[in-house]
Amino acid sequence: xxxxxxxMMEVKNVTKTFGDEWEQExxxxxxxxxxxxxxxxxxxxxxxxxxxxxxxxxxxxERPDEGQILxxxxxxxxxxxxxxVVFQETALMPWLTTYQNVTFGPKLRxxxxxxxxxxxxxxxxxTVGLREFRDKYPLQLSGGMQRRAELARALINxxxxxIMDEPFRGLDAMTRQLMQEFYLRLCEQESRTNVFxxxxxxxxxxxxxxxxxxxNRPTSVREFxxxxxxxxxxxxMLSSPEAYEYKRHAMEILHEEALKSFKGGAGNSDFxxxxxxxx
Amino acid sequence: MxxxxxxxxxxxxxxxxxxxxxxVIAILAFVVLWEIGxxxxxxxxxxxxxxxxxxxxxxxxxxxxxxxxxxxxxxxWYLSTGRVFLGFTVAMIIGIxxxxxxxxxxxxxxxxxxxxxxxxxxxxxAWVPASIIFWxxxxxxxxxxxxxxxxxxxxxxxLGGARSIDIQYLRAAQSMGATQWDLxxxxxxxxxxxxxxxGAAVGMGITWEVVLAGEMISGGxxxxxxxxxFFIWSSYxxxxxxxxxxxxxxxGLAGYISSSLIRYIGHLSMPWRRMF
Numbered sequence: 001x002x003x004x005x006x007x008m009m010e011v012k013n014v015t016k017t018f019g020d021e022w023e024q025e026x027x028x029x030x031x032x033x034x035x036x037x038x039x040x041x042x043x044x045x046x047x048x049x050x051x052x053x054x055x056x057x058x059x060x061x062e063r064p065d066e067g068q069i070l071x072x073x074x075x076x077x078x079x080x081x082x083x084x085v086v087f088q089e090t091a092l093m094p095w096l097t098t099y100q101n102v103t104f105g106p107k108l109r110x111x112x113x114x115x116x117x118x119x120x121x122x123x124x125x126x127t128v129g130l131r132e133f134r135d136k137y138p139l140q141l142s143g144g145m146q147r148r149a150e151l152a153r154a155l156i157n158x159x160x161x162x163i164m165d166e167p168f169r170g171l172d173a174m175t176r177q178l179m180q181e182f183y184l185r186l187c188e189q190e191s192r193t194n195v196f197x198x199x200x201x202x203x204x205x206x207x208x209x210x211x212x213x214x215x216n217r218p219t220s221v222r223e224f225x226x227x228x229x230x231x232x233x234x235x236x237m238l239s240s241p242e243a244y245e246y247k248r249h250a251m252e253i254l255h256e257e258a259l260k261s262f263k264g265g266a267g268n269s270d271f272x273x274x275x276x277x278x279x
Numbered sequence: 280m281x282x283x284x285x286x287x288x289x290x291x292x293x294x295x296x297x298x299x300x301x302x303v304i305a306i307l308a309f310v311v312l313w314e315i316g317x318x319x320x321x322x323x324x325x326x327x328x329x330x331x332x333x334x335x336x337x338x339x340x341x342x343x344x345x346x347x348x349x350x351x352x353x354x355x356w357y358l359s360t361g362r363v364f365l366g367f368t369v370a371m372i373i374g375i376x377x378x379x380x381x382x383x384x385x386x387x388x389x390x391x392x393x394x395x396x397x398x399x400x401x402x403x404x405a406w407v408p409a410s411i412i413f414w415x416x417x418x419x420x421x422x423x424x425x426x427x428x429x430x431x432x433x434x435x436x437x438l439g440g441a442r443s444i445d446i447q448y449l450r451a452a453q454s455m456g457a458t459q460w461d462l463x464x465x466x467x468x469x470x471x472x473x474x475x476x477x478g479a480a481v482g483m484g485i486t487w488e489v490v491l492a493g494e495m496i497s498g499g500x501x502x503x504x505x506x507x508x509f510f511i512w513s514s515y516x517x518x519x520x521x522x523x524x525x526x527x528x529x530x531g532l533a534g535y536i537s538s539s540l541i542r543y544i545g546h547l548s549m550p551w552r553r554m555f
Contacts, residue, residue: 061450079454091447095469095551105455108465137551157455 008193009035009058009083009161013067016053027053029218031067035161038191042204042227044250045214046258051197052088054219055165058195059085072160081105084159088166090146092138098125098149099134105157124152127186144175148182164196168203180206181235188232201254205229205246206238213253216260223253310336334521339528342521352510355526359494359506360533362418363486366425370482374430375475378437383467395434403427403489407496421493421506428489429482436481440474441467473552476545480538487534507533 016028027050035041045051056062057069060079069076071083092101102121106112112120125134128148130141138146147167154162167183168176180203187194187207198204204211208227215222227246229237237243293299317335334342346352381388381395403424410420448466457465494508507530514522546553 059450059454061453079450081455084454085450087447087451089447091445091451093448093452093466093469095472095549104452104465108452108461109456139551153451 006036007034007070008037008072009195010070011058011067012070014057014064014069015066016057016062017065026218028057028064029220031220033212033221033224035193035195036210037193039209040187040194040196040207041210041212042196042198042208043212043214044198044201044204044254045219045222046216046254047199049214049217049257050219051199051214052165054214055085055163055197058161058163059083081109081157082160083163084154084157084161085163085165086147086150086154086167088169090138090143090150092146092150092153094138097135097137098130098141098152101138101149102152102156104153120156121152124156125149127155128152128182142175143171144179147171147179151183151186161193161195164194164198166198167196168198168200176203177235183207184233201247201250202238205243205250206233206235211246211250213250213257216257222257223250225250334524338521339524342519343525343528346522346525355505355507355510356529356533359487359490359508359530362422362425362490362493362506363483363533363537366422366490367429367479367483367486369422370426370429370433370486371479374433374478374482375437378434379441379463379467379471381434381438382441382471383463395431399431399435403485404492404496407493421490424493425486425490428485429479432482432485433475433478436474436478437471440471440477444470472549473545476541476549480541480545483537483541484534487530487537491530 011031011033014028014031015026017024017026019025031054033041043051043054053062057064058076060076060083063077076083093104096104099121102125103117106117106120122131122134125131128151130145130149130152133141133145133149138149141149151167168179171179184207196204196207205227206229211225211227212221213223213225214220225246229240229242229246238247287295313333314335314337317333377391381392406424406427407420410423411417414420414423444467448470449462452462452466490506491508491511494506495512507526510529511523511526514520514526
């Protein structure tokens with residue numbers, strides 16, 4: 001069951017500290033987990049726990065101080081097209097049209113013949129439902145369309161892992177729901193390895209095959225849950241008793257972790273101390 | 280709706296445009312008030328202190344028609360425009376790469392930003408005496424001062440613009456395989472373009488201010504000089520107030536035309552900023 005080849009990604013005892021020698025903060029401490037091939041692994045954690053740092057580590061934007069991250073058996077040494085991130089808010093280049101954004105990666109690398117690239121790009125733009133917006137600029141698209149365009153831009157590079165960093169944050173409730181449904185269908189149609197980072201528990205449960213709950217800062221894995229809701233899924237399943245049970249359990253842990261940061265943080269006590277000394 | 284728009288002639292569309300009409304009405308209202316103000320010494324029994332001393336628009340218009348027949352007046356336009364254009368172009372050619380270099384290289388920034396920031400607050404006009412001594416001809420010293428006027432603004436805008444590019448664009452490009460040169464060419468350059476045009480438009484305004492002052496100080500004469508600034512100065516010395524106002528409005532128009540030109544070029548080269 002835990003054969004190494006099942007794992008697309010392995011995070012082994014990773015620690016990451018920021019700051020200089022006078023003022024250091026360990027954001028990630030002894031983090032270990034694995035991401036199964038062709039599965040969706042969701043990562044949730046209390047806000048400010050260091051989720052973005054985890055994303056940056058997985059994508060190779062940051063290097064771990066200790067431990068290592070393996071992608072398909074090889075250590076991650078820097079950003080590459082094997083692990084692509086769909087960013088919070090949007091990171092579409094505002095000066096490129098949808099089509100130009102989607103073809104940005106392959107054109108840069110020159111690894112696709114022009115005809116093949118055009119066909120692939122048009123197909124992907126179709127898949128995400130943006131055919132009519134092919135030649136529009138990002139600012140002319142709605143929030144939901146921008147996320148779909150960005151999804152297309154990542155998909156065309158055929159990454160080994162897609163890392164979604166709170167991709168639906170900032171969308172209104174209705175659009176968010178539509179995007180979740182769209183993303184569910186997309187994941188279920190094509191087998192792909194996804195890491196989905198979010199602060200929304202329900203979103204994580206309905207999308208995920210496995211769910212990782214991160215602890216408060218310095219963050220590490222607090223709980224690993226297998227989500228065995230049947231597929232294909234839909235958003236109504238959230239009200240099923242199984243989903244409710246997952247949610248209740250996860251919520252309990254998250255609440256506990258969130259509470260720690262609320263009363264415990266070092267900055268907080270410093271402030272209180274300084275304040276009381278003043279008085 | 281779209282078809283109808285395309286068939287209507289551009290001029291008709293312009294006059295139907297609310298903003299355009301508002302602008303025209305505002306200018307007309309201003310001219311009328313000015314005319315009334317300078318014709319009558321008092322308004323409804325209240326003495327108007329200054330406006331009565333300025334030539335009314337009708338007198339200015341008459342003077343303009345007269346001045347328009349002098350080759351010297353158009354020569355002044357030509358001289359000032361040439362100086363502005365040259366100083367501005369040199370400022371762009373040096374300022375844009377300089378700003379970009381400071382934005383992308385921390386060693387370069389560490390070395391050149393402090394002296395740049397010390398020189399920046401010195402008003403271009405404070406350079407006039409030094410540049411008259413330094414440069415062999417008056418023409419060159421006026422151009423140098425004009426260049427300074429635009430240079431600082433352009434550099435500061437380019438630097439700020441390039442530094443404020445969202446790191447996510449760079450990261451996204453990097454993971455898709457961009458080299459350092461790709462990042463510069465495909466992310467930093469287009470990402471800075473809006474700031475370059477803002478810097479250019481503001482810098483252009485400053486060059487007009489500076490060139491005029493430079494011309495006034497340098498005076499006319501055999502070796503350079505002249506220009507709209509000198510035109511105003513000599514009209515003032517000759518006591519012809521109508522002509523002073525003609526000169527002032529000429530500068531206003533020249534500045535407006537050049538800034539509009541820059542905005543238009545910006546509009547053409549940044550299609551993603553044109554919404555709908």
